[in-house]
């Protein structure tokens with residue numbers, strides 16, 4: 001099987017409800033995805049997706065398009081998409097960084113490999129370890145009163161895990177918020193908190209001390225991504241497990257965090273971590289070092305979510321709280337059928353070949369503001 005053509009689509013789809021994040025990120029209004037469709041001499045087509053979101057990621061939309069169009073896709077023409085490690089080497093040799101662009105091609109090549117062998121990707125990367133993964137429903141940055149509305153509505157639909165964004169309000173307010181959530185829902189739901197780099201070390205320590213014994217089961221990325229030593233000290237002061245998200249992009253990051261004993265949990269995102277091949281390396285570090293993994297997402301479309309579900313299916317150490325497979329249900333539309341795998345409070349692992357989703361190519365073209373073809 002040889003790659004003959006790579007199509008690149010720049011896609012924007014709005015969120016149904018804008019998402020209030022931390023002080024650093026402001027409010028997000030939609031998904032800006034770069035989707036690749038790889039055609040082969042067998043007639044099979046594979047799909048991948050990149051989800052640049054500066055300043056969360058150093059990768060930008062324009063930089064990702066240029067890396068794909070000008071360097072990475074041309075290097076993959078003629079390659080066998082089933083040779084994942086060889087293709088990774090080729091991509092790494094022709095562009096430094098650009099993990100999201102490489103990740104889109106890597107996902108598409110895994111999609112093709114699965115379709116060619118007639119098996120789901122999870123059968124190629126270690127085998128299915130679970131059939132379902134507990135979902136976490138997102139709560140924007142705000143007050144307990146705002147949270148009550150969302151939680152009550154979603155609890156009735158089967159959700160038992162919620163992720164509260166923090167980092168834009170005073171620490172005392174956030175502590176009051178989580179205790180108010182505990183008073184109302186203790187024993188009924190789980191809360192994970194994510195400050196998205198919004199705090200100083202002192203603020204983070206103030207939060208973990210104040211929130212001790214509350215309903216919060218995990219705190220993600222309290223301080224800026226490069227502050228590994230601060231993460232270690234926060235973890236040492238905290239009874240609440242600490243997770244790294246923005247801090248863990250590469251397997252080398254994961255290894256450094258593991259060596260420092262800086263965090264309990266690594267947040268895995270299929271696009272952020274550079275596709276399936278590179279995400280598996282990060283997961284392997286976590287599994288080896290005794291860290292847990294949280295399957296997490298950007299605001300992203302169904303191809304990246306499908307890749308994340310394949311990774312979640314095989315990861316040995318998932319946290320017991322919920323995971324982020326809600327992204328496509330929060331968008332006004334999607335060009336895949338991923339949402340059909342998300343119901344009853346769980347994401348359901350599919351046995352369909354490849355990434356396990358069907359792409360509506362007409363819809364993809366309709367949502368694209370720009371498109372490029374590399375042959």
Ligand SMILES: [Mg+2]
Pocket residue numbers: 194196220221245246267296
């Ligand atoms: Mg996060």
